[in-house]
Amino acid sequence: MIIQPTSVAALTWLGAAAGASAEGWRIGSVLSARPLGLTDQGLLVMQIGALTVEAEAPGTQLPSQFQVRVLSLGPQPLLEIIGAQVTTDTSVNQAMRERLPQQNGYAPLLATVTALAQWPVLRQLPAYVRNALALLEHSMSNPEELATGDGLRQAIERSGLFLESQLAQPGGDDASIGQDDWKGALLRLLTALDGQPSLRDGNDINVAPPLQSRGMTPQGRLALPPELAESSEAASFLPRLRSDVQAALARLEVAQLEASKVPAWMIEIPVQGQQGADVLQVRLEQHNKDGEQDQHWTLGFALDLPSLGPVQGELVLRGLHLSVRLWAQQRESTARLEQQFDDLRSRLAASGLSLDQLSCQTGLPQAGASRSAVFLKATA
Known part of the structure; x- marks a missing residue:
């Protein structure tokens, strides 16, 4: 509620x-x-x-x-x-209760990892921590991969949301799956950091609400606190790094628990960009109404790129008919996106899809949220 x-x-x-x-x-x-x-x-x-x-x-x-x-x-x-x-299952409810106070968005972790990758302080870290950080970066997608349908599908599969179900498949290569998966990389890094102190005390920390409670919201990059940005000691980073990994892992596990209760997939994909990493949010939902003609898919996305600012989109596919609506917070970004409309129309026509709507508005839509009789999301 x-x-x-x-x-x-x-x-x-x-x-x-x-x-x-x-x-x-x-x-x-x-x-x-x-x-x-x-x-x-x-x-x-x-x-x-x-x-x-x-x-x-x-x-x-x-x-x-x-x-x-x-x-x-x-x-x-x-x-x-x-x-x-x-009616919520008590075991799921207990798991949610344990993880919700711990979870937070990926942006703090990505800011710390980016700083460690660019600064000489990285050489001070133990080799096993450096290897775990390298695997974490390897598990991120890049913009070129996400520009294709197959690349986006693989990024969704590697987002961590489906790790356990993939490992449960008979005949699968568990080592390969775990090495490319975002959750697997988080678990390896947390193991490598085992024994490091944590910065979170679990009391008055402000954390981002979980995905299903908040809805689609572009997430921008975060800067490190000045005291860490000016530090040259690896020990200054390790407590923050461990706290950020724990928060990101808890957020992912909350999303997995929520996925069992709602008819939509809410997925966050870390994307390695220029001079930092960004977070792509994807919402995928199938609508089954009366009759096959009413069945359709909705794909929503949200991201905040340094070059464009916050951007959101919604694609609705009914058979071979596609409607595309985009929103950009900055007026200049709206104009830049509209300049790509002719190319997008040509690509869609070549794929056999009929474009019913294509628009871009300045300003972001109001964030939606799911309703729950178990959890109360309070807003002021």
């Missing part, structure tokens, strides 16, 4: 979301909650702790009193309902 504050509680909620007020709002804390009624718009009014909020009505009926556990803080705290009747 997406929780939004009522006007009365807005100021109090802003303080709670930032961790500055509303005592008890800390990761792992349990708060009392109770439903108060429905608004004219059909939103559920609830009291959580000392705050009154509105939320989308859940798929299950909530009892007169229940509890929620704070899973993450920041601008969009995530809460888990406990003490209510839900």
Whole structure:
């Protein structure tokens, strides 16, 4: 459920979301909650702790009193309902509860890896750590690979989301699969860093919400903190590197757990670009409605390139009919993308597809989100 504050509680909620007020709002804390009624718009009014909020009505009926556990803080705290009747498998729920406070986006890890690859400090690292870092970079895709359909398919297969299912296939080359897979590379690097201290204390850290809760959102590159950017000691990087690897691995495992509950694949693909790495988000969903004529596929993507800025797209394929909608945050990027439309039309015509719509708008669409009766995503 997406929780939004009522006007009365807005100021109090802003303080709670930032961790500055509303005592008890800390990761792992349990708060009392109770439903108060429905608004004219059909939103559920609830009291959580000392705050009154509105939320989308859940798929299950909530009892007169229940509890929620704070899973993450920041601008969009995530809460888990406990003490209510839900149908989610308890083992999956427990795994989600353990990983959600740990997970974060790939951008911090990619910033650290990029710095290590470019600076002389890399030579100070043990050989087994350097080898694990090299395999991690090898598991990333490059723009040339993603420019083809077969390359994109392989990048999705190597994204880490399907590692366990691929290893379970009989007759597969486990060594080859694990070497090219992003999750396999993360696990090897984490093993190599075993024993290094961690920077995360699990309390007031602000982390990005998981994919299904947030929807498509372009992720830009991050810069290292000045104290690390100016450091020449490898020991300064290893705690951050281990923390970033743990956060990226937890994020990937949350995406795997979420994939069992929703009808769409949400995939993040690290892409090795010029002077750094970027994150390509892909959402793939098959729609099965009444009759075969209503069946279609939707492919969404989001990325933030230094040369273009944040860009999103949605492709809808119905049989041989394709609709393409693009969004760019910067007006200059919109013009650059529109300059490629004639070439795109020619390529699609040569492939036998009929282009029903092709457009590019300035400004990004509002991020969508999934609804859950188990987890509450709070927004201010």
